[in-house]
């Protein structure tokens with residue numbers, strides 16, 4: 001089937017402020033990165049994962065992630081870059097060079113460690129059904145305002161047309177490669193693909209796929225475990 005997942009995990013986790021790279025922060029004794037990779041493999045759709053690790057922790061990440069791979073698969077680990085997009089690009093180059101027959105590429109934040117395997121499956125299956133770019137999304141719960149540089153409200157977008165975007169984002173391999181070779185900039189991979197004029201379709205995301213960014217998010221993640229959904 002040729003599905004590879006790239007996991008950008010090289011962030012410093014400054015907003016979390018845990019004193020170590022966020023991907024290695026334990027929740028219920030298990031690092032976020034390990035939980036994220038487990039979810040990818042548990043989907044049954046992914047056999048190869050390429051991790052962009054914090055440059056100072058490549059060996060440690062290799063040690064903790066190697067045992068997670070299923071039979072016939074592997075976890076590849078390399079040093080990430082300065083920005084998330086650099087980490088994804090480096091992981092993509094590695095995947096296309098080292099993993100045979102890559103047809104579908106997922107990009108999944110290590111920080112979205114509690115993403116249910118069903119979401120991974122839905123994204124992969126939509127790409128395999130012929131969509132070149134697929135993202136999981138949720139409706140926006142709050143009213144959203146656009147403001148100017150002084151913080152004065154400009155307008156109120158129609159909330160029914162807004163979505164919060166999660167990962168994994170899924171792409172056919174050629175589309176993602178073209179997006180990363182374009183020299184464009186965006187805060188997510190689908191944003192690059194949009195700028196190429198490629199249609200991006202959505203599937204339903206999940207609240208558990210939240211990005212662990214702040215200490216509040218970490219408390220929510222711990223609560224998910226206690227509640228038995230994580």
Ligand SMILES: Nc1ccn([C@@H]2O[C@H](COP(=O)(O)OP(=O)(O)OP(=O)(O)O)[C@@H](O)[C@H]2O)c(=O)n1
Nearest residue numbers: 008009010011012013014015082083087110111
């Ligand atoms: N240079 C970077 C920056 C981020 N990431 C990854 O991209 C994902 C989303 O980034 P974010 O949640 O913002 O993580 P951090 O950059 O670590 O957060 P902060 O801005 O608080 O330092 C994370 O899995 C993070 O590890 C990465 O691989 N390489």
Ligand SMILES: C[C@](O)(CO)[C@H](O)COP(=O)(O)O
Nearest residue numbers: 084109165166167187188211
């Ligand atoms: C890719 C992403 O998680 C989608 O919501 C998000 O754009 C990552 O943003 P960050 O600022 O790099 O954390």
